[in-house]
Amino acid sequence: MYSLKLSDRQTIDYQVRISRRARNVRLTISAREGLTIIVPHAFALSRIPSLVEAKKDWIASHLERFIAAARSCEDAPTDALPEVISLPALGETWQVEYRETPARSVAAVSDGTGKIVIRGAVGDERACRAAMKRWLSRRAGDRLVPWLLQISEQHGLPFLRAVIKGQRTRWASCSRSKTINLNYKLLFLPPPIVRYILLHELCHTRQLDHSPKFWALVMSLEPEYRSLVKELRQGQKLVPGWASHAQRR
Ligand SMILES: [Zn+2]
CATH class of the missing domain: 3.30.2010.10 (Metalloproteases ("zincins"), catalytic domain)
Structure with a gap:
């Protein structure tokens, strides 16, 4: 467990998850796991504290929303985003790739290669879930x-x-x-x-x-x-x- 000092009054803990599939560093906030930094396996862990420090404002702004969501229990997101989606009805399996871009919204796009790319503000889990549901539709x-x-x-x-x-x-x-x-x-x-x-x-x-x-x-x-x-x-x-x-x- 690592921790980040957001302000004089607030310090938050976060965890680091090493993902075989991740291409880029990704930050997620969920009710179940709190703040998680997902990194590709070749990533130098010593770089994480400064990277998280640089994202401090983003974390602080999302944390408020996360706390508000967790307060109304039913509304809290409880399930992690998938790296693979299986659709038994169609006999299909899709790999999911998350690509952080400066866009404020999130879009899910698939091509013919069995991959869904979730692109945009992918740190926002709710927006990712919404984009994936639109893709499912x-x-x-x-x-x-x-x-x-x-x-x-x-x-x-x-x-x-x-x-x-x-x-x-x-x-x-x-x-x-x-x-x-x-x-x-x-x-x-x-x-x-x-x-x-x-x-x-x-x-x-x-x-x-x-x-x-x-x-x-x-x-x-x-x-x-x-x-x-x-x-x-x-x-x-x-x-x-x-x-x-x-x-x-
Ligand atoms: Zn009926």
């Missing part, structure tokens, strides 16, 4: 919506449109107007369960309630639905913490 739009369309056509169950959301607990829903809402957190579930949820919502385009008639339709298209429903009860546990908390700013 785009990915869900790109991949889940065509999947929904394919099942829709396969079974002759047309819908009006699909919208990606980040609801806290609902995986998906279907409105009277046949608009289907899909949660980007579906990306963290295994493919058979995602397929079942897509099918379930498409069945609602014909039968809005959960009547015996509805379940008979589901049964006719997915005879194994009961075991999938059972598996789905554990679904929330598959969503990583950074992606599961509601975003409040």
Whole structure:
């Protein structure tokens, strides 16, 4: 544990984490771990105190916000940012790279090489999480919506449109107007369960309630639905913490 004197009245402790994947030095502040300095493994540790000293103003300004967040317990960020994101629904694994730039905001951009670059004020964990959730929404739009369309056509169950959301607990829903809402957190579930949820919502385009008639339709298209429903009860546990908390700013 190191410590930094912010002012005559305030000294804070921080920890140093050596990351195999980090390219640059990165500062993070979270409710669980406090101030953490993440450094590439070849980095000379003797340089850290002066580096942290130089970031003093930034730390002080973020610390106030962090303390305010930690005070309202539910609002406190509790999960560390990922270095790897697995999306079982799509059979994809993405490496995450954090690049500090002078920008005030944070953006997440991916290319075809399996890497997501989080760029900007990456010391702001909340902004990083928000950027990654926006990325997840785009990915869900790109991949889940065509999947929904394919099942829709396969079974002759047309819908009006699909919208990606980040609801806290609902995986998906279907409105009277046949608009289907899909949660980007579906990306963290295994493919058979995602397929079942897509099918379930498409069945609602014909039968809005959960009547015996509805379940008979589901049964006719997915005879194994009961075991999938059972598996789905554990679904929330598959969503990583950074992606599961509601975003409040
Ligand atoms: Zn339903």
